[in-house]
Amino acid sequence: NSVATRVFRTGEAYMTNDAVQDPLLSTKAAGNIRQLLAVPLKAGQQMLGTLEVINKQGGFLEEEKRLVTIFASQAAHLLSNAQLFERLRESEERYRQIFENAVDGLYRSSPSGELVTINPALALMLGYQTPEELDGINIIEDLVLDQPTRSRLVGQLADSGQIVDVECDLRRRSGEPMPAR
Numbered sequence: 018n019s020v021a022t023r024v025f026r027t028g029e030a031y032m033t034n035d036a037v038q039d040p041l042l043s044t045k046a047a048g049n050i051r052q053l054l055a056v057p058l059k060a061g062q063q064m065l066g067t068l069e070v071i072n073k074q075g076g077f078l079e080e081e082k083r084l085v086t087i088f089a090s091q092a093a094h095l096l097s098n099a100q101l102f103e104r105l106r107e108s109e110e111r112y113r114q115i116f117e118n119a120v121d122g123l124y125r126s127s128p129s130g131e132l133v134t135i136n137p138a139l140a141l142m143l144g145y146q147t148p149e150e151l152d153g154i155n156i157i158e159d160l161v162l163d164q165p166t167r168s169r170l171v172g173q174l175a176d177s178g179q180i181v182d183v184e185c186d187l188r189r190r191s192g193e194p195m196p197a198r
Contacts (some may be wrong), residue, residue, distance in 0.1 A: 020055045024067045030056040030086050034076035052076045059125065060097035096117040124195070128174060130157035144190030162186045162194055 020041050020186070024031050033039040035065075036050040054077045058065040067088045103147040116123060122139030126132050132155070145151055154160065161167045166185045173180050186194035 020053060021067045021069065024055045024057050025064055026081060027062060028052070028057045028059055030084050032077050032079075032083055054085055056082070056083055056086045058089050058093040058096065060090075063093075063097060065093050065096055094168040112141050124156065128178075129154040131165075132156055142189075143187065160187045162188050 018041065023041060031153060032054045033042070033043070034052045036042045036053055039053075042050060042053065050071050052073050053071050054073070055067050055069045058068055068085070068140055070085060073081075116134070116136050118139055119136055121179050122142045123136045124132055125134040131153075132151055136153050137148060138153065140146070140148045140151060143151070157167050157170055161170065163185060167184075170180055170185075173183070182198065184196070184198045187197045189195045
């Protein structure tokens with residue numbers, strides 16, 4: 018039966034300038050509260066909470082209710098964006114941990130073959146201690162051993178925008194071939 022609950026459930030602002038006479042405020046709360054303005058913290062259709070302003074000398078005006086409602090809406094959108102950003106950050110962290118800890122060798126490259134991201138497993142398979150040792154290496158030009166395979170990979174990438182299920186030999190740091198898919 019609280020004002021905050023009512024505002025949260027209805028999504029409508031609530032204003033009183035006489036808390037003692039207000040039926041929604043308890044006598045205990047009314048002892049400390051004389052005026053109250055409560056507005057929803059709502060981002061789109063998502064209700065996040067309520068914002069309450071109390072005890073404004075002279076009471077609240079309808080214009081102040083409108084302005085606080087606008088402020089609360091902006092604050093709700095900021096809170097919602099912060100929550101989305103945090104979920105995205107957590108998702109990126111989970112992806113990074115999966116990528117970094119995979120036992121399979123994984124990489125991402127640019128369309129031209131420049132290695133963008135290499136996981137530690139692939140670096141070790143190729144004979145390097147760390148992925149950073151592969152900085153500046155082009156997977157197609159520097160690591161794919163067979164020239165006809167290189168041409169086929171470049172063509173497949175140009176045609177479909179991706180390379181899927183290709184088997185080839187990659188050059189290890191020692192120069193030895195390493196079968197890869």
